Every structure is written in structure tokens, then in C-alpha cells.
Amino acid sequence: MKRRAFLKSLVATLTVSVSPRLLADGNVNAIVGETQQPLTSVQIPKGQFVTLCMHDVIDDNNAALAKDPYAISTQRLAALFDWMQENNWHPVSLQYILDAESGKVSLPDNAVLLSWDDGLASAYTKVFPLLKAYNYPGLFAIETDWITRVQQGEEVVYQAEGAAGPKKPSPAFKADEDQARKSGNIIEPGKVFYNGVEMGAEGFVSWAQLREMQASGLVEFASHTNDQHHGILANPQGNVEPATITRQYLQDLKRYETDQEFHRRIFDDLNTSAAILKKEVGVRPRAIVWPYGAMNKEVENIATEAGLFVSFGLGDRHLNRKNQAPSTFGRLLVMNDPSPVSIEEQVSESITHRPETERAVQVDLDYIYDPDPKRSNENLGELLDRIKALKIRTVYLQAFADPEGTGTPKELYFPNSVLPMRADLFNRVAWQLQTRAGVRVLAWLPMLAYQLPDAAQQARLSVKVKSPDGALVPAKRDYLRLSPFLPESLEIIGRIYADFGKNNTGVYGLLIHDDAYLAEDEDATVLEPQARWPGTDTPMGGTMLTPRQKTDALIAFGNAVTEKMRFYFNSSNYFSTARNMYARVVLDPKAEARFAQALPPFLANYDHVALMAMPYLDGTDEPPAQWLKKLATAVAEQPGGLQKVVFELQTKNWQNGEWINGETLKSWMQLLIRMGGKNLAYYPDDFLNNKPPFKPTYEGISLNDFPYYPVKP
Template sequence: MSRRAIFVLTHALALLLAVFAAPAAASGLLVLSYHDVRDDVARKGDADLYAVSTQNFAAHLDWLAGHGYRPVSLDDVIAASRGERTLPDKAVLLTFDDGLRSVYTRVFPLLRAYGYPALVAVVTDWVDLPPGRTIDYGPRPFDRDDFLTWEQLREMQASGLVEVASHSHDLHHGVNANPQGNTTPAAVTRIYDPQRRRYESEAEYLARIRRDLATSAGTIERELGRRPRAMVWPYAAYSSQTNRIADELGMRVTFDLEGRSQKVTGDLHGLARLLLMDNPNVGDLAYELRHDEELEGLRGLQIDLDYVYDPDPEQAARNLDKLVERVKQIGPTHVFLQAFADPDGNGSADALYFPNRHLPMRADLFNRVAWQLRTRAEVKVFAWLPVLGFELPDPAQRQELAIHSRNPAETFRLDPFKPQTRRIVSEIYEDLAVNSYIEGLLFHDDALLREDELVGVAPATPTARTQALIDFTLELHRAAGKWRPKLVTVRNLFAAPVLQPGSEAWFAQRLDAFNRAYDYTAVMAMPWMEGSREPQAWLDRLLEEVARSPDGLARTVFELQTVDWRTDRPIPTERLKAQVRRLLARGARHVAWYPDNFIDDVPPLRDAREAISARSFPYIER
């Protein structure tokens, strides 16, 4: 038997074991998201990635019914949130986006046969599409025969099985998001006007969203006699501000596409949905519902945007292409992308790469690069930004707000206990979120406080100083979260507080406190930076100490160094690969490195792909 055949059989056996032996997902509300349902969908690789075959959809309903899932309606969910009704165990709500004709011709008959209720979210501008008009839906232009009519919606609503939600009136498309011409989802983007060289103001943006949602809700009420109670955001792109507008228009339930199930509470905004893609069969569905997401490892590259920047736009574009191609070939899960400019390499921000209220903008570059990495390299992009290290342009203000360290080589930082600092940095994080399509935040290693700094101002004990800085970063998370909900948080941690707990006094950092506060802690597993003479033994000890901490291995990213900054030479790639292998073999779950130098191919692409790719079988994509 060939090695490939053995690999395929082993993979298939692992899948079967995961599907039929693993425990079911935790009890809660499961929301499934479907789009088109057709008879002729390819088994895999259909031109419409979001289409599901009629046969597979019917099999999903059979499997759900046979495995104890109980169908619920939106009305059941709302009643449960008010304490008026109890949802059954393993409750499942079916949702169908975009208002496609197949919901009436293929789905509705099956809903009636199985007695399953559903929520159908329509783009009101697409319902009863005028003759001759088409929508660029992806696989081909869709016309009036591809979308629902109001008459069909009335019939389905009258059955008592279907409730109609808004999917916006005209937000299901991208709009110009930056000077370079990238398009991002209309519901969360401040439109850039190249003629006037300006972005939409907050007031203009919110007024545009309100007009759209009011038009959609008003149209549904006029045509169907009922005002929609739910808003299904196109592309799952929304914010607390857009949810507030939906609330005011009577749509107090909103959905996104992150997660599998959740407990129902009084807040029904941002309900998680499982998006069904690539025509999943019953085995695929079962795997998605039963596999433990907590066991999935993070593989990250921390990347300097300073390497992409060039005053020549054409050179910057070439640099960006080189970065995207490298990331795509390596195949990590995450990129931690520098959002600040630090050309002098002193660890603090001289400028930023996004429009903001407080620092110079070196170039309007971050959003473009983040979006290109997300869409072309298919990675999750986290913004890497200082917490305190912002060199404000006004010398008097900078002096007034600075932490005055006795060590002249110390990273410049602002005093977090001054209200003006808190306001300025919070506004920087808010401006980042307004202008950037990101999925998380990496808090830079500048968030530290020495025991001889701010004496009489900062809390007296190391534990209290640690918590004070944590509280400040959580405040920054909330500021960004106003425009980007559900941001994942990661914070850099020096190795010394892990290896020598008493050094918390010198850093105001502690692993267990970080792992309680953030989704991940990125410990700087950099033995050469720490001057170790035995790097591997040093890393072994670091991992042992992390493993002793509660949830240590589950929540900690081991961030390796790829360069020995004492000599400015790359770490030998065989040694780097050996470090990754040993960390994983000894129980580490998440690994990243810094820097990833895409300009000079350091570490070399072949070795980088072998060491840190998230693919189970790394290969070059053609």
C-alpha cells in the first residue's frame, strides 16, 4: 500500500473517531447558517462555496433529529431571553441568508415535512428584483429568478414556520475603505472619498447605516405586515454602534458567524452561528459540532509593517505582495501586524499607520495590509500596538505625561495613572478599530512598570501594579470594541516573571494574572535576548514553569526569536525548527516567532513553512 493511501486511510479513521466517539458540543443554542440549497451542488469545490446540496441539507435535518437536537424558532429564543420560556437541551435554530429562491423551492418543503422553524434574512433591495437587473453574487450574476418574491415570503410566513429578518436594504457589498482602493463590508466601513481625500465622519457613517436599516425594516413591515425583530448583518460585520441602531428600530436580535453554540441571556446581540460551507455532508456536520476547538493550536508570525512601508507607493505595493505571498505559502493561523511606526527601533511609537487624533500618520497603510492578509493569505490579523509607548508630537505634553525613569535606556512610556494618558491612548485604540478590519489585539511589551517608577502614584504592591496595568489594557480593549466586537486579546509577557516570580516587582507582569485577563499570553521565549548560555535548557525550563500555571499551556503562546540581536545574525534554521518541534512535543499548543523578515526571506521560506505552518501537511501552493 502506498504512503499516500496510508495517509488517506489514517486521516479518514481519525475523522470517524472524532465524529462518533467525541462528546457532543456543550448544551446551548446552536444556530446554523445556510445560504443557497440546490440539487446540483458539486460534492466539494462548487463554484458557490456557500451552497449546500438538497440531499445533504435533508440529511442534516435527519442527523439533527436523530441525535437529540430540538428545533426552536426565533420567538422561542426571545421568550427564553426574557425568562418566559425554557429552551430544550440541544436547541437548534436554522437561518438562511440573502433571500435566495431556493429557500422557497427546496428548503420550505423540507421545513414543512420535518416541522422545523427557520429564520430567513432578506436583502430587501434584492426581493422582487426588477426584470433585467442582476446582482454579482459570486459564481455568476443572479437575476430575479434567483431571489425570493414578496408573495413567496408571505406564503412562508403564513405557515407559521418562517420568520423574516433583515439582512439590510443595501449593505451586502463592499465600499472603498482606504486611499489604495480596497473594499471592505459596507456596514462597518467609513467610506473613503478619493476625490475629497477624506473619510466619512462618524455622524455621516451612522446616518447612512440608520437610513439603510430603516428602509429595510419599513419595507418588510409594509410588504409582510410585521416588523422584523432580527438583524442578520451581512458578512457578520457589525459593532455595538450599529447594533444600537438596530435596537432603536425594533431589531433587538442580531447575528454574526463566530462560534457554534451559546447560552441565551438577556442580550441577544451578536449570537454565534455555524456557517455551513463547501457542501458539508453528515460526517462534516458532526465533526464541526463535536470537535474540541480548544485543542486547535495557534501558529503566528509577528510582522513589522515598517518593512512594508516605503515612501514610493509602487515599492510599498511590491513589498506588500511579497509579504502576502510569503504568509500564504507558510500558512500560519495568525499574523500579529505592527500598527505603529518605530523606525528608530526604540520600542515606542513615533507615528501610526492609520488615521488617528494624536500621533502623526506615517502612511495610511495598516488597513490595506491587514485586509490583504485576511482575504488573500486567509489568516487572522491582530493589530500589534503599544500600551504606553507613544511619543506624542507636542514636547511639553510628552514631558508632562511621561514616566521619568532613572534608566536612560528604558523604553519611553506614558504615565497610565494620568487621566489625560488614559483618554489619549483609548482614543488611539478606538481610531485603530474605526479604520481597521481586525480580529484581535496584541498588547506590546511596553506595558511594564518598574518598582522604582511612579512611587507614591502607582499602587504599592507588585500584584496591585500588575492588576492596574491589566485594567488599563482592558479599558483599551473596550475602546476598540466599540467598533470591532469580540476582539481576541493577546499580551506580551517577559520571560523573567515566569522563571523568577519575584521579578513581578520589576515588571508588573505575572503569567497567571495574564491568562485570567486575556485570551492568550505571548511569553517572549527568547533565550538569546535573555543572555542564556544554554538556550534549549532555558526553553525547557520556561515551558515547565508555564505548564505549572493554571491553563498555562492552553493559554500561552511561546514566541521565539528568529534573530540574535546581540550579533544581528539569524538563529540557524535547524535550531529554530528543533525548538518548535521540542516545544510541541513537550505539550506547548501555541507557537509564534518574531521577526518574520519577508524582505530578506528570514527564516527561509521552506524552513518557515516546515516549522510553523498550521497545515497538517505543509506544501507549496500553486
């Protein structure tokens, strides 16, 4: 009874806008019921903390909550605070976390950082009274331009601190301003379009309220940017992606933002936001909460230049821990008005991280491309319908053009500084797949095989073998590969990977193509004086390498170029790396000498191994089912093998040009699952001609709970 009386009095202290329904005995009993749970069995690991990301707080109104999935009810928020008190969870301030990072204090058990985004009115009317009642600290992210506009009805431009003087806006800045007016949150002076509703000053906190919150000692304010909480044009086809990490496509100029223009746009915006908060609240922020969680290493570095050395994104793959460097933290997004126990379950999943089952299709962008953009878009529509209906998790999407099937691209499907661009198509297709078909996209790219425009440079940088007379000559194999031991090769391929990252920040990772191998007589480039261990300045010593050394060298090269790409990817998404592997090296470990591939180091270095479980490609004389059983058995013998290996089946017999029977393909998938395999993929997919046939493929690979019913492809 004492607890119920306390809650009733607490809720009554909130602003008069609180619904009388919340004060009724039944609702107070509901709060008590949610908080009187058994003491939690979930314990946040020592020295780590969880950050909760919340937005609006709405009185217990089902209709209002249904319209805003990011809102939490006043009742549920009060219940959460009480639950944390009962279950030994300890809200901490950002300052406390930074002190723990520097070793001044230790984080308490079950440390939690509470945060609210966007500076909505409920931050003052609902959240602030609860923080005071419980003496809990909170972090509030303020989008300064919204509050400036709704308070004054006009745009107020502050000179960024530390700037040399007035600067002429670049074309990129002007285009960004125009885009914000057309499709961002600003509808007219004094109004903000928020979650589908046009709101004025009544929807947001005022500067006076923020000053009162700051004076309490419980609240810290972070920048939520000044005016980057919207999407901008990301490709010529018209897709809009988060402004903070997107190189804007300038429609009138028919080009993308330059690196310098991008840097200036982000830096000036963050500096302006910090200056406004300093002027209005009295304290310059030290943290940036990135809109939509859209951040990467590039903008984190820019934020640090602007004095915002703590970055918050989204994502729950890893709990935050002290001594993270730099100070970059994820947050758990609170959605759908959850109960305290539901939030506890969300935290529990962040701790355990059970691997998700992978089901993937490897897709040729060559099948989508057509010189007629209208036809390309129609082809894309066919792919989207098929992938969405399959109910899979991932698409490995070709980022290079290979219409002749040589495996060595001369052109790419994204803007870059090395090879010609066949079409600016990858970003469009990847974004549509992720937003319309609901899958993750991994870029499928070669590691070494690129045909450079300069034939002499290609020959000089090629993987080499010794000729009978002892000369070092380019290897004549199926793939024209650049040597992983030449720093110039790494620089060129690193540029390709970096350029891809700049133009495709929302992709979830990389599939490394099957070109990444070295035959037994390769790579004699190590004998050249300029040869270096990949990614280092360590000379090779002038002797040929052992098979395992070559395996490790290819992994090192791949890691070095992948980091060039990863620098630009949205770090709120978990970056996943997969690599194709030939099945022969699993069935016969001695074959490492012929491929420079081996399963144990692959399992140790990649999130997934896309094992080419392709009996006809392997050339085995055994029946395919028997061969697949042997392959699955060999994988199972390796620790973690069945968890990380993706069995990638062939859907076409390239020896005779015929497609695999659909029921046969399904039987292979079912066999691998019976053998303990979790992760499946297939290649190729001719979505324009229903190859492989949809129904048996769906029944074999779908993640749907019960895939045995007709689904229209």
C-alpha cells in the same frame, strides 16, 4: 420500509422543479442511509441553542452544487430534517428563543434555529414545503433592495419610518451608491449578480410568496439590510471590505466617512429595509442578519435604534445561550452540501472548542513602508509570498512606526486623532494578509509608550519616579511611557485604540507590546491627587503599590483601552488578545517587582502570552538550549501554561547584530515542542532578505502536516 415510503412521498410533494433523480429508489435509499445513523452522542448543553445558516437549496446536481459552496441539496436538507427528528433535535422559532430569554419558557433539549439568507427562490419552492411537512419554524433574512429591483426593474425608495423628512444624501451615501453599482451585486435594473450568476425575478422569492410564508405561522423574516450586501472602498489602495462595518474611503474627497455619515448610512438603510418588509409582508422585522456576518457593537446599537434589537452574525466559537445581553447570536455556516452527521460534527466542535495550535510571525510594517507606493506594494508582495508559504496561523503586525528602533512611536500606520500618520498602510497590509495569505492578523500596539506632539503634555502624563529631593519626575527609561494611573492618559491611548478599531474592523485582535511594564521605583504618579485606578474613578490613596497591585493595574489599563478597540471589531471573528512578557519573570517570580508582570495573572486574563523566549535578549550566561529547557519547564508548572503561552524566539542577536543560524533556530523550535510547547512564534522577520532562512524556519514552525520537503519561499 415505512420510513422510506414517507420520505418518498414527502419529496414528491415538493415543487415540480425537483429533479426526477431525487425520487429514484437509490436516492431515497441514500436519504434513509444518512438518517438511519446511531442516535447522536452530541447533546447541545441545556439552555443553549445552535443556529444554522443556510442559503440556496438546489436539486441533487453535482455541477450546480460545485459552483455554489454555500448551497445544500434538496436531498440533504430532507435528510437533515429527518435526522433531527430521529435524534431528538428540536427546531425552535426566534419567538421561542426570546420567550426563553425572558423566562417565559425553557428551551427544549438540543434546540436549533434554522435560518436561510438572501431571499432566493428556493426559500419558497424547496424550503417552505419541507418546513410545512415537518412543522418546523424557520427564519429568513431578506435583502429588500434585491427583491425590489428584480420585481419592478427600478429602484424604489421608501421614507424611513420615524424620520423627520427628506434628507439630502451625504457624499458618503452617494459614493456608496456609486460603489454598489460598480462592484456590488446590482448589474442593471431588474438583475442581481449573485454568486457569479446574473439573476432576475426567477431567482428570488416574490412579495406574494413571502406573504404566503408569513401567513403560515412557521416563518419569520429578518432584515438582511436594504442595500449593504456588498463591499465598499476601505482604504486608498483600493481594497473592498464589508459595507456594514467599514468606514468608507471617499476617493474623490480623499477622506474617510465621518462617524456621523457612517451612522446615518447604516441607520437609514436598516430603517428602509424594515419599512419595505412592513409594507410588503405586513410585519416589521425585529432581527437583523448581517451580510457576511459583518457586525460590531457600533452597528448593533444602530440596529437597535432602528427597532432591530436581535442581531445575527456568523461564527461558532460559542454556542448561543438564553439571557445573552444584548440579543446577539452567532450562526454555524452550512457549506459544501454536508450530510447530517457532518453538521453534527460541526456542532460538536462548537461545544468542545479545542484550542488551536498557534504559530505566528511578528512583522515590522517598517520593512514594508517606502515613500514610493509602488515599492511599498512590491515589498508587500514579498511578505505575502513568504507568509503564505510558511503555513502559519497568525501574523502580529506592527501598527506603529518605529524606524529608529526607540520603541516609542511618534507616528502610526492608520488614521487617528492623536499622532501623525506616517502612511495609511495597516488596513491594506492586514487585509491582504488575511485574504491572500490566509492568516489571522493581530495588531501589534504599545500599551503605554507613545511620544505625544506636545512635550509639556508628555512630561506631565509620563510614568514618574521620585527624585532624591522627593520631587516626582518623568522616568528616563528605554520607553517613554504615559502613566496608567492618569485618566487623561487612558483617554488619549483609548482614542488611539478606538481610531484603530474604526479603520480596521476585520482584524482578529491585539498583541500588546513589551512596553507594558513598571520598574520597582515606578509609577510614583499614584502619589498625585488626580491618580485613579485604571478604568475607574477610584482614587489611589497616595501610597505606592505592591508589585502584584502594579501588575493588576497594568492589566486593568490594558483591558480598558482594548475595549475601545473591540467595540468596532467584527464580532463574528473571535477577538483574541495576546501580550508580550519578559522571560525573566517566569524564571524568577521575584522579578515581578522589576517588571509588574507575572505569569499566573497573564494566563488568567489573556488568550495568549507571547513569552519572549529570547536567551540573548535576557542576557543569560547559560547555553541557549539549556536556558530554553528551564523556561519551558517553568511554564509547564503553571496550570494552562503550555496551552496559552506562545514561545516567541529571537531570530537576531541584537547584541552583535547577527542573525541566528537557521538550523539553530529550528533546533530551538523542536526542543520546545519536545518539552510540551504547542505554540511558537518568532521575531524579527526580514522577508526582503530571507532572514531567517526559509527552509529551516518552515520546517520548525509550519503547521503543514509534513513540512520536510523543499518549498519555494
